Amino acid sequence: MQRKVSAVAAGVGHVVPVSIVAGGGGILIDADGNSLIDLGSGIAVTGIGNSAPAVVEAVTHQVQQFTHACFTVTPYDGYVAVAEKLNSITPGDHEKRTALFNTGSEAVENAIKIARSFTGKHAVVVFDHAFHGRTNLTMSMTAKSMPYKDGFGPFAPDIYRVPTSYPFRDGLTGEEAARYSLLQIDKQVGASNLAAIVIEPIQGEGGFIEPAPGFLPALQDWATANGVVFILDEVQTGFSRTGDLFASNHETLVPDIITTGKGIAGGLPLAAVTGRAEIMDSPQPGGLGGTYAGNPIACAAALATIETYEKHNLAVRARQIGAVIDEVFFELANSDDRIGDVRGRGAMKAVEVVLPGSGDPDPSLTASVARFAADHGVVVLTCGTYGSVIRFLPPLTISDELLRDGLRVVVDGFRAHAPTTHVKENRP
Ligand code: PLZ
Numbered sequence: 001m002q003r004k005v006s007a008v009a010a011g012v013g014h015v016v017p018v019s020i021v022a023g024g025g026g027i028l029i030d031a032d033g034n035s036l037i038d039l040g041s042g043i044a045v046t047g048i049g050n051s052a053p054a055v056v057e058a059v060t061h062q063v064q065q066f067t068h069a070c071f072t073v074t075p076y077d078g079y080v081a082v083a084e085k086l087n088s089i090t091p092g093d094h095e096k097r098t099a100l101f102n103t104g105s106e107a108v109e110n111a112i113k114i115a116r117s118f119t120g121k122h123a124v125v126v127f128d129h130a131f132h133g134r135t136n137l138t139m140s141m142t143a144k145s146m147p148y149k150d151g152f153g154p155f156a157p158d159i160y161r162v163p164t165s166y167p168f169r170d171g172l173t174g175e176e177a178a179r180y181s182l183l184q185i186d187k188q189v190g191a192s193n194l195a196a197i198v199i200e201p202i203q204g205e206g207g208f209i210e211p212a213p214g215f216l217p218a219l220q221d222w223a224t225a226n227g228v229v230f231i232l233d234e235v236q237t238g239f240s241r242t243g244d245l246f247a248s249n250h251e252t253l254v255p256d257i258i259t260t261g262k263g264i265a266g267g268l269p270l271a272a273v274t275g276r277a278e279i280m281d282s283p284q285p286g287g288l289g290g291t292y293a294g295n296p297i298a299c300a301a302a303l304a305t306i307e308t309y310e311k312h313n314l315a316v317r318a319r320q321i322g323a324v325i326d327e328v329f330f331e332l333a334n335s336d337d338r339i340g341d342v343r344g345r346g347a348m349k350a351v352e353v354v355l356p357g358s359g360d361p362d363p364s365l366t367a368s369v370a371r372f373a374a375d376h377g378v379v380v381l382t383c384g385t386y387g388s389v390i391r392f393l394p395p396l397t398i399s400d401e402l403l404r405d406g407l408r409v410v411v412d413g414f415r416a417h418a419p420t421t422h423v424k425e426n427r428p
Pocket of ligand 1: 043102103104105106108131132133134200204205233234235236237261262
């Protein structure tokens with residue numbers, strides 16, 4: 001850690017002060033030989049587990065063939081195969097095209113380029129609590145100032161932020177929240193200026209906020225009726241994480257463009273933009289790409305990874321994991337009124353920590369519980385605009401036993417920090 005501090009820029013922070021030397025089976029091993037239970041998957045990346053055998057095999061084979069060619073110079077099959085696969089498994093049976101990139105930010109950024117090229121319009125609507133990345137455009141689309149934007153302006157122009165649906169805090173139905181958001185979009189931006197609406201189907205860094213049913217379909221219907229490209233950012237929610245292959249499947253949404261990343265390639269850097277053929281084919285040849293975009297090793301990993309989700313039915317496993325997390329935290333919520341909300345879908349679950357009585361966010365207790373977990377060998381992440389959400393993103397290959405061990409430590413973290421003895425009535 002001393003070498004890290006001396007050699008690495010301070011802005012590159014860390015959650016747990018360890019040095020990882022190996023990982024697999026829901027465990028990370030540090031340089032001192034400690035085993036940590038991984039409830040974060042490197043922020044929703046290692047869905048099929050760390051160093052998954054199928055990925056190790058595919059990558060080893062590819063690395064022996066060639067490591068790089070640059071797809072926009074001399075194309076190769078792996079990239080095309082990933083594009084074909086994504087075109088077939090993403091929501092909707094319309095004709096699609098895919099472009100590959102290295103990071104989720106790059107995917108979102110390119111989705112905007114494509115939507116602007118197709119519509120000839122410039123404005124982009126995003127939502128409260130959104131996280132779309134750290135590049136200038138995607139940082140501008142991200143809601144939270146500290147730490148993501150503070151001191152990093154000026155920001156990209158023509159980005160407009162409107163309220164989302166946050167059932168725990170706004171108490172609105174999906175239809176009510178959509179009516180209000182669409183009114184703001186119509187009055188403050190206007191469809192004739194608007195290229196795209198971009199939204200995460202369940203917001204990730206913003207607090208695992210799942211909009212009330214009906215909110216997303218209403219946005220999609222309005223976008224379709226008004227010549228606005230509807231973009232779902234599934235970088236964090238994608239690839240079986242929420243109990244469906246994509247979170248869009250839950251409300252049978254069919255986005256014009258979907259961005260994916262994180263869980264796509266078992267830990268290798270890859271991200272994608274997949275969308276309607278007529279939209280995706282709008283930018284001129286040479287307008288999209290990048291030196292490493294769709295690297296052959298990452299593509300080989302992606303093909304093996306996606307096959308693993310399908311073969312092992314990991315979407316079903318994600319739901320089982322979600323049921324275990326629900327069981328543990330609904331039980332805790334019965335006796336601890338600092339648990340304001342238990343929410344999320346599949347293996348993308350979170351607990352919102354509140355001050356009893358007011359229901360205001362409690363970022364201090366949230367941080368203390370996460371620190372307690374880390375000190376006791378469990379990697380758990382926090383999130384939320386108010387820093388008051390503990391989120392669970394375990395690998396979908398984790399055993400029930402390991403999962404319960406890890407969750408027990410988090411529950412102990414609540415008990416260790418002045419637990420309330422007040423027992424609530426009428427709690428589900
Ligand atoms: N869109 C929905 O969740 C990445 C990164 C957190 P990149 N979120 C985790 C951090 O500290 O940087 C994310 C996301 C959604 C886009 C991104 C950006 O993906 O691969 O990190 O660029």
